[in-house]
Amino acid sequence: MFTPLVDELFKLAILEDIGIGDITSQLIVPQNSIAKAQIMGKEDFILAGMPFVKRFFNILSNFFYQQIDEVNFHEYYKEGAFIQNGTVIAELAGNARLLLAGERIALNILQRLSGIATLTAEFLKKTEGLEVKILDTRKTTPGLRFMEKYAVRVGGGHNHRFALYDAILIKDNHIKIAGSVKDALRLVKNKCIHQKVEIEVKNLEELEEAISEGADIVMLDNMDIETMKKAVKLAKGRVLLEASGGVNLENVREIALTGVDFISIGALTHSARAVDISMKIKEVL
DSSP states (O other): OOOHHHHHHHHHHHHHHTTTOOHHHHHHSOTTOEEEEEEEESSOEEOOOHHHHHHHHHHHHHHTOTTSOOOEEEESSOTTOEEOTTOEEEEEEEEHHHHHHHHHHHHHHHHHHHHHHHHHHHHHHHTTTSOOEEEOOSOOOTTOHHHHHHHHHHTTOBOOOSSTTSSEEEOHHHHHHHSSHHHHHHHHHHHOOSSOEEEEESSHHHHHHHHHTTOSEEEEESOOHHHHHHHHHHHTTSSEEEEESSOOTTTHHHHHTTTOSEEEOTHHHHSOOOOOEEEEEEEEO
């Protein structure tokens, strides 16, 4: 589940937020003090990110506090669980300085990922009963993509391509350089015959061109509802269709009812609100 990129990101976060050390805790908290803390939800949300929080404290202990034992976790809820306001999500026990030093970074991770999972679940609820798949995009926070796309999955959504290297998606700027939808598809098809090809189109004429040239998936970019309905009829099962652009909680069901196969939503990651979660020391041993 974890990648070297995630571990390195945690190390950078430690350097950014802790630096040479938590000088306040060094003045107040005895070096060997042991404490218990609780992580609590302060609103309703879908939980996502606890495995990363646990990994973070492990990295913090080894990377910064080499002489301190790891933090012990007792989790009350699994990933994807619905958390009600006032619910204790987990209890932590370990060196008090370590807990305080890691508090903010750990909560930032948990609040951010739970916010993404919660928003994704809201989109899923809006399209309940329909076969459409809700997808994320590459509009993620630099460095956090692995975790943010994980949170989308926890919320019930699906991942689009992870990065530029793992799927072919011909966008408007590629088409501009190639000359046309047809030219762009032919350039790709002549050089890559074993991978599915997706292309973005802006009107029905380009859609017909994409279908004729053998595209596997066509992204309908910022089309209105009536044009999308016509696109679905035009495609007639010959190609998978993805709606993209301007999707929100108010219009997502109407878009899904057109019959498209996928709806990609950048807002899942770039506009999700961090949920309210706190960590409180409950006992000093």
